[in-house]
Amino acid sequence: MEKAWSYVFSSLLIFFFLQFIQLQASSSMYTRPPPRSIIFTPHNRSDSEPQQVHISLVGRDHMRISWITQKHAPSIVEYGKTPGKYDASVTGDHTSYHYFFYLSGKIHQATIGPLDPDTNYYYRCSGTGEEFTLKTPPTTFPIEFVVAGDLGQTEWTESTLAHIGSRNYDVLLLPGDLSYADTQQPLWDTFGRFVEPYASSRPWMVTEGNHEIEVVPIIHSQAFTAYNTRWRMPFEESGSKSNLYYSFDVAGVHVVMLGSYTDFDAGSEQYKWLQSDLAKVDRSVTPWIVVCLHAPWYNTNIAHQGEGENMRKAMEELLYQARVDTVLAGHVHAYERFTRVYNNKAEQCGPVHVTIGDGGNREGLALTFKKPNSPLSLFREASFGHGRLTVYNRTHAHWSWHRNDDTDSTVGDEVWLESLAGSSRCGVSVHSRSDDDEL
Structure with a gap:
């Protein structure tokens, strides 16, 4: 029921938002073509399993791992250089946000490192689910x-x-x-x-x-x-x-x-x-x-x-x-x-x-x-x-x-x-x- 209300109110919000955008862009000569279809990627994992995993650079030799769980789960990342073998772990934190009747999942973040350059690492989030692989960038050209x-x-x-x-x-x-x-x-x-x-x-x-x-x-x-x-x-x-x-x-x-x-x-x-x-x-x-x-x-x-x-x-x-x-x-x-x-x-x-x-x-x-x-x-x-x-x-x-x-x-x-x-x-x-x- 909560998700249904979320979609209803989201639809109303997009209507008001688009009206606002049209007012802001009324002086433009360009007419935007009609919207095209979106690929809706399904949520096919358990609510405690990490999803939406992405990484970003932090400093010269660290990376931030971000992911979402629908239920409470530990904000931990385990990682190492060998598949399935994690010789290091870091505990981060999590947050969430409201957007009217929408409540996000638990948004976790943890910063791992120091990491070796130009190296493959294997990692797992929240101590469960899929193992991911990342490659660190080099420190020298190219x-x-x-x-x-x-x-x-x-x-x-x-x-x-x-x-x-x-x-x-x-x-x-x-x-x-x-x-x-x-x-x-x-x-x-x-x-x-x-x-x-x-x-x-x-x-x-x-x-x-x-x-x-x-x-x-x-x-x-x-x-x-x-x-x-x-x-x-x-x-x-x-x-x-x-x-x-x-x-x-x-x-x-x-x-x-x-x-x-x-x-x-x-x-x-x-x-x-x-x-x-x-x-x-x-x-x-x-x-x-x-x-x-x-x-x-x-x-x-x-x-x-x-x-x-x-x-x-x-x-x-x-x-x-x-x-x-x-x-x-x-x-x-x-x-x-x-x-x-x-x-x-x-x-x-x-x-x-x-x-x-x-x-x-x-x-x-x-x-x-x-x-x-x-x-x-x-x-x-x-x-x-x-x-x-x-x-x-x-x-x-x-x-x-x-x-x-x-x-x-x-x-x-x-x-x-x-x-x-x-x-x-x-x-x-x-x-x-x-x-x-x-x-």
Whole structure:
């Protein structure tokens, strides 16, 4: 009966929420296509058995394991390097949240480590159920990131995840819009089960999108309730005061996850944190800087025109002065790659901006681009897919976009990138070239 009432009230909430969104977007020229079908992943385990398992990086040699049980269970993770043999264990904690008449399961979190780099570990949550396997990322080059924005839980998403899993990688970056629950809280549960085979084996580092806000005027004023509770990121370790923005280092790459839907002007906590965070980066230790955010600062698609402009005006100078190498965004349900750019002009010391909001969401693709094409935009296509950033050494990385083409993943766009840390023309200290810099 409680679940039935939950669905009824969730349906009412989504109605009010969509009315609110329509009012906010009434000035947009873009008309969103009708929703597409969602894959509802069933709950087929016992209520005490762990589900929705996912992992994230914490510091240089720890990982946070997150999972949910429907009934009370110990917040313990047992782990080791041999299947079925656990020589270490950690006890974490658990929490839950209410969203009107919806009550989440017990959301457990435990941080394991220190862990050896580039190593397979086997682990079990709550002392029962399935054994999972994770692989820690390396501490030296090369390292490969997968990037998938606006993911959702549809057949398109299923194809994207299958293509992602068909090749090895080290860390997944998700620049916003995860479950597309849009206040229907049971969809957070189906999403957690949907991505578990992938998110339990490699660290998923995420930031929020507009679909994580889940504010209903008057009825529910607290934003990001489900997102912040279910997908806790290592914000405190990076000096941030909010789970909506943070940074982390992995194998010579400094990754900054920014929040498009929290304050970002020059007087905001996020701005001051970003300024401090970038100032601490030692490019001799971490020669690459990658930034992820949701609403793109550069966009030639009709969809979501100008929605990232205020954030660009507020923060672009910080990224430019820090010589950020690339900015990866979502929100627009298509793929687009720009030249190095700063202040709406081609600039050899600016970052390469990429929009990759084409993971497989239920809303469909943003099919229409502005004409004529801007000279800043080098490649654009409305197709589902994912990206891969392989950082080979201190100076060179390879970016590729993989289009979802039936059962096969097809490379639709690719480019070699040179780190601005090794560029004397951009005023960043130049390191001495050594053998590990050879391609």
